Amino acid sequence: MNDVSGKLREAAQAHEPDRERMLARVRRGMATAGADASDAPRITHGPRARQRTRALSWGRVTLATLAVGATLVAGAFTVASAQKDGGRGRQVVTAPDGTGAPGTESGPLWSDGSVDPHSNTYWAQSNITLQNGEPLAALTLEVRIAQTGGVATTGTWQTLPGDDFEVTVGGSGDAVVYRWKLKAGRTVPAGRHVFATQYNHAPGGRDAGGDTYASTAATAAGGGPYEVGGGF
Structure with a gap:
């Protein structure tokens, strides 16, 4: 041990x-x-x-x-x-007073107006969306862009074929007016379609509160006329 x-x-x-x-x-x-x-x-x-x-x-x-x-x-x-x-000049705008003006829906026709999000401090695009539940045999669309300073057209486009429409652009002193009219014998298929107006304007944020659009249509089946309209 x-x-x-x-x-x-x-x-x-x-x-x-x-x-x-x-x-x-x-x-x-x-x-x-x-x-x-x-x-x-x-x-x-x-x-x-x-x-x-x-x-x-x-x-x-x-x-x-x-x-x-x-x-x-x-x-x-x-x-x-x-x-x-x-900073690109986008702003929230409100539609003008629609008292007495067409609504945004009539029969098979529905519409909406908006300022395109790619608009900037010198240039803008206003979009009108039309949706029709039935084929149309007649369609006119008029867009008035208020003259807020330096407003001048730079063009138009639409998702429907350009050859189907007569397109005019003019001035009325207080607005630049764009107009589409469906040519005789042409039809607008049922669906969702966009029409666009493009224009320059004075530098800075632009108020679209004075801009309006109005559209009248008739269906290929003979219904109508249907009217829609509003602001942006």
Whole structure:
């Protein structure tokens, strides 16, 4: 027995501790202790409890602050994007007073007017969408773009064949007037169709509140006339 004890003492004296391995074990132990502490019951009294509560409170405040900061950054990005988009001269406009004017739906005919989102501070496009549930044998569309300063036509287009329509553009002093008329013997198939007016205008955001459109149609089956109209 004494011989065994002596050998154990000699082995202990000859052993040189591995410092890095010990430190690694300490770090792992601290990490494990921290994880266990998060799941342990909270101490609700005494100095340690107050210190722990303050630490947790500050942690929550920090996380809340970061969350709010992230929200504000996201909001700022959204606003900046909207302002950048608005720099192209886009603006929300309202339709003029429609008292006494045709509605946007009549029989199989439906319509909508809007300012194209690609409009900018010098140029704009106004779109009129017509949707007909039956083929049309007659169709006219007139668009009046109010003369708000520097308004001058730069062209038109439509999703229907251009050869099917007589298209005219003229001025009446207070507006530039665009007119489409379906040629005799031609028909408009049932569906959704877009007509567009394009024009330059004075620099800056343009108010489309004075712009109007009106359309009259008759079906190939002899129904009508149907009238729709409105603003942008």
